[in-house]
Amino acid sequence: MTQSLAEADLGTCRRHRDGQLRVALVDSLPLLRSGVETVVAADPGLTWIGAASGAPAAVELCDRTAPDAVLITSGSDPGWKMCELLTRLFNRMIVVVLIGPEARSAEAMARARLHGARSLVPIEADSDRLVTAIRLGVDLGDYVDPQLRACFGPVRLSTVAFSGKPLSRRELEVLHEIAKGRTAVEIAGRLGIGTETVRTHVNHVLRKLDARDRAHAVAKAFEMSLLSR
Incomplete structure (x- = not known):
């Protein structure tokens, strides 16, 4: 059987990483905690650190135990504020969203x-897919479970508003960085341009894609195949 891309990437990560990944969870449901702990504890490459309920307890847990990955459910963080808080405070840690x-x-x-x-994975994913999401999220810094990639489309291009002007090479570069969640300052540093120049490119992208904001632009870009799934 042909090896999947995720399996190939995961094999590469295993060969190039020593030690175990430390994993924590932020959620208040005991059954979910028990299930995630069981999956993590059963994998020899992962170490279960613990679980917390709410932002204050999550910050304390991360500050005390320094996990490599923290799992958050979308239902417990509807505005993604906790996700943003944790990634800002602990920039060496990644957030995996169920x-x-x-x-x-x-x-x-x-x-x-x-x-x-x-890293994004369905909340009902089996243990193998959850472990893959954790490992590839840490090692690659960018992972979306195949089931969720299908949610990005496809749609007919005629149903997507577009100004008729194609994105420039630099605008596409900025769009790719936006899709990775990077700020204007971070994008400027990676591309070697000024922060105001980045903001100008972002405004051009929003106008050309007829997008309300950055998230809407990323969603449309996936639908139009400007970004790979």
């Missing part, structure tokens, strides 16, 4: 990415 039905749209998931989520 996506429930209420957040299973291109725009909702784009907003999760823009607020710092680095």
